[in-house]
Amino acid sequence: MAEPKLEVLNPSFIEHLEGYTSQSGIDGYLGVRVVEFTAGRLVAEFEVVDDHVTFIGNMHGGCLAALCDHCLGVVLYPVMPPGSWAATTEFKVNYLRPVSGGACRATAEIVSMTKRSAVVTVRVENDDRLVAVAQGTCTVKLAEERTDTG
Amino acid sequence: MAEPKLEVLNPSFIEHLEGYTSQSGIDGYLGVRVVEFTAGRLVAEFEVVDDHVTFIGNMHGGCLAALCDHCLGVVLYPVMPPGSWAATTEFKVNYLRPVSGGACRATAEIVSMTKRSAVVTVRVENDDRLVAVAQGTCTVKLAEERTDTG
Amino acid sequence: MAEPKLEVLNPSFIEHLEGYTSQSGIDGYLGVRVVEFTAGRLVAEFEVVDDHVTFIGNMHGGCLAALCDHCLGVVLYPVMPPGSWAATTEFKVNYLRPVSGGACRATAEIVSMTKRSAVVTVRVENDDRLVAVAQGTCTVKLAEERTDTG
Amino acid sequence: MAEPKLEVLNPSFIEHLEGYTSQSGIDGYLGVRVVEFTAGRLVAEFEVVDDHVTFIGNMHGGCLAALCDHCLGVVLYPVMPPGSWAATTEFKVNYLRPVSGGACRATAEIVSMTKRSAVVTVRVENDDRLVAVAQGTCTVKLAEERTDTG
Numbered sequence: 001m002a003e004p005k006l007e008v009l010n011p012s013f014i015e016h017l018e019g020y021t022s023q024s025g026i027d028g029y030l031g032v033r034v035v036e037f038t039a040g041r042l043v044a045e046f047e048v049v050d051d052h053v054t055f056i057g058n059m060h061g062g063c064l065a066a067l068c069d070h071c072l073g074v075v076l077y078p079v080m081p082p083g084s085w086a087a088t089t090e091f092k093v094n095y096l097r098p099v100s101g102g103a104c105r106a107t108a109e110i111v112s113m114t115k116r117s118a119v120v121t122v123r124v125e126n127d128d129r130l131v132a133v134a135q136g137t138c139t140v141k142l143a144e145e146r147t148d149t150g
Numbered sequence: 151m152a153e154p155k156l157e158v159l160n161p162s163f164i165e166h167l168e169g170y171t172s173q174s175g176i177d178g179y180l181g182v183r184v185v186e187f188t189a190g191r192l193v194a195e196f197e198v199v200d201d202h203v204t205f206i207g208n209m210h211g212g213c214l215a216a217l218c219d220h221c222l223g224v225v226l227y228p229v230m231p232p233g234s235w236a237a238t239t240e241f242k243v244n245y246l247r248p249v250s251g252g253a254c255r256a257t258a259e260i261v262s263m264t265k266r267s268a269v270v271t272v273r274v275e276n277d278d279r280l281v282a283v284a285q286g287t288c289t290v291k292l293a294e295e296r297t298d299t300g
Numbered sequence: 301m302a303e304p305k306l307e308v309l310n311p312s313f314i315e316h317l318e319g320y321t322s323q324s325g326i327d328g329y330l331g332v333r334v335v336e337f338t339a340g341r342l343v344a345e346f347e348v349v350d351d352h353v354t355f356i357g358n359m360h361g362g363c364l365a366a367l368c369d370h371c372l373g374v375v376l377y378p379v380m381p382p383g384s385w386a387a388t389t390e391f392k393v394n395y396l397r398p399v400s401g402g403a404c405r406a407t408a409e410i411v412s413m414t415k416r417s418a419v420v421t422v423r424v425e426n427d428d429r430l431v432a433v434a435q436g437t438c439t440v441k442l443a444e445e446r447t448d449t450g
Numbered sequence: 451m452a453e454p455k456l457e458v459l460n461p462s463f464i465e466h467l468e469g470y471t472s473q474s475g476i477d478g479y480l481g482v483r484v485v486e487f488t489a490g491r492l493v494a495e496f497e498v499v500d501d502h503v504t505f506i507g508n509m510h511g512g513c514l515a516a517l518c519d520h521c522l523g524v525v526l527y528p529v530m531p532p533g534s535w536a537a538t539t540e541f542k543v544n545y546l547r548p549v550s551g552g553a554c555r556a557t558a559e560i561v562s563m564t565k566r567s568a569v570v571t572v573r574v575e576n577d578d579r580l581v582a583v584a585q586g587t588c589t590v591k592l593a594e595e596r597t598d599t600g
Contacts (some may be wrong), residue, residue, distance in 0.1 A: 023201070024201055024346075025204060025210055026176075026202065026210050026216065027210070027212070027549045028201070029176065046274070051175060052175070052176065056235050057239070059528055060176050060177070060220070061223070062176045062216030062220050063221045064210065065215040066176065067212075067217075069211045069215045070210070085461065087206070087211065087247055088211045088244075089437070090242070090245065090419075090437060091215075091243065092242035092243075092391060092542040093238070093241065094239070094240040094562075094585060094586075094587065095237075095238065095239055098237070098583060106176070110516070112546040114542075119194070119544045130562065133571060133585055135544060136189050136544075137389070137390060137544065206325055213378065240540060240569075241588070242542055243391040244419045244435060244436075249414070261369075261396065261430060262396035262397070262430065269394045280412065284422065285394060285435055287539070287540060288395075308528065324501055325501060325502070325510055325524050326512045326516065331503055346587045351478070351479075352475070353475075360476050360516075361523070362476045362519040362520050363476055364479070364593075365515040365516055365519045366476065367512075369510070369511045369512040369515045370510070387506070387511065387545075387548070390542070391543065392543075394539070395537075395538065395540065398537070408582030429501075433525045
């Protein structure tokens with residue numbers, strides 16, 4: 001199936017993030033680490049820790065929702081000109097199986113991209129089982145459109 | 151528009167949660183506090199703190215996604231028999247405006263409920279502006295169906 | 301909850317559509333009739349006929365999906381300048397109950413609107429029972445942005 | 451990525467549908483034809499005709515929504531015991547590009563399946579361009595659970 005032809009416009013973003021584990025924000029709460037990063041594709045994961053698990057014994061679904069939202073936006077940065085922004089404007093997630101431990105690894109792929117927006121799909125695996133699928137839209141804001149920069 | 155007739159089957163759940171602020175889990179990371187709780191309707195909120203805000207200056211969308219996911223499940227507990235479980239199986243969220251501070255207040259309402267599942271809508275306000283709408287499905291697991299209890 | 305302040309910019313669109321039953325297109329296949337039309341709110345319905353019902357005895361879900369998609373776009377026309385276009389770019393629907401006859405009445409409401417896009421929610425009733433809820437995004441194309449006009 | 455292991459339980463369904471073009475229902479309105487059918491995967495398409503196109507010159511999005519909804523359910527029949535039912539309970543679709551002619555070909559794949567439900571993803575191509583992605587849930591009703599059979 002034809003995929004969009006994407007080019008890395010911001011290679012330093014990849015250099016800085018590959019192998020990096022978030023230290024702050026909701027991605028820092030989860031402990032998201034970037035595993036692989038290429039044009040239009042991001043693999044990122046976090047280890048399930050006790051605080052992610054609810055009294056039922058399964059991980060809180062919100063952890064996967066936040067992971068998907070995070071990857072939906074981050075996957076765009078390498079293919080946007082430096083100084084641009086991306087923000088998720090909507091997404092949908094289906095949880096397929098409960099998660100109780102191990103690592104949750106998301107693979108995000110850009111399936112369509114214009115100057116102003118992109119559609120991204122995400123698949124999350126937990127120890128080789130598919131546990132969630134998501135798809136959503138990100139809005140792209142190019143550096144030259146930002147009126148708030150000095 | 152006709153709403154489902156729902157009855158409180160687990161009043162102690164409401165008593166324990168009303169006014170309570172989550173101390174652990176992703177809801178604890180956010181600092182979610184239950185404001186109002188009735189049959190089929192939950193109002194819960196959190197204060198936006200620095201750690202929720204990304205380098206762009208806006209709150210990470212994952213915080214709203216996690217809030218919506220959390221409320222989707224919690225709103226069901228009072229109307230299920232004690233010992234039952236609810237878990238979000240899918241949801242979709244649209245972010246309407248960026249959030250940079252103040253409180254995010256979610257109102258979750260059950261729009262349909264059977265023995266096994268419920269559909270819930272959520273609206274999130276930030277200082278009286280609507281900032282997100284969500285809808286999704288929760289799976290209900292009644293206490294008597296749980297085979298793992300001793 | 302604060303709703304967007306919307307103004308009718310294209311009153312003749314309302315005049316032409318109120319009471320009108322679609323004669324062609326997928327909305328014509330369904331037989332969609334516009335019942336009420338105000339700034340930011342559209343009520344439209346169709347009668348379930350034999351061809352809408354599958355071999356299971358229930359209406360094909362695609363009929364409700366098409367109705368929601370249709371209303372998501374049409375609700376925008378009165379509040380856009382004449383000559384503008386609106387097209388659904390994404391939506392999500394939850395079917396709440398099976399439908400086997402009677403009328404399906406959708407109420408679409410704009411919950412957020414900018415120059416370029418709007419988020420709309422839809423509720424569908426079948427003989428006073430809520431049978432579907434949807435939410436989605438429409439892209440707005442203003443007349444002056446259209447480069448294909450002569 | 452690990453996919454569910456699915457087995458054909460109803461081979462005659464495949465035999466009857468492969469190559470078949472719907473003659474009635476909303477799928478008949480579209481003219482949906484089953485192109486390929488295997489365990490867990492369905493390819494189906496329709497030709498865009500004048501009645502599918504709106505006054506804007508693009509196909510009505512509802513046609514793609516109805517196609518996705520249709521494929522979401524139909525893909526399940528071969529892997530359910532004969533006499534079972536499947537019905538879409540929720541789905542989400544992103545439209546990626548406008549369609550004005552040619553054929554719309556959907557590829558539906560089951561990504562997760564239990565006794566009672568399945569999650570399915572759909573990709574729609576129009577002349578080798580990806581024009582829509584969808585994902586949703588179907589409820590499965592096994593023959594032995596149906597209480598309405600004589």
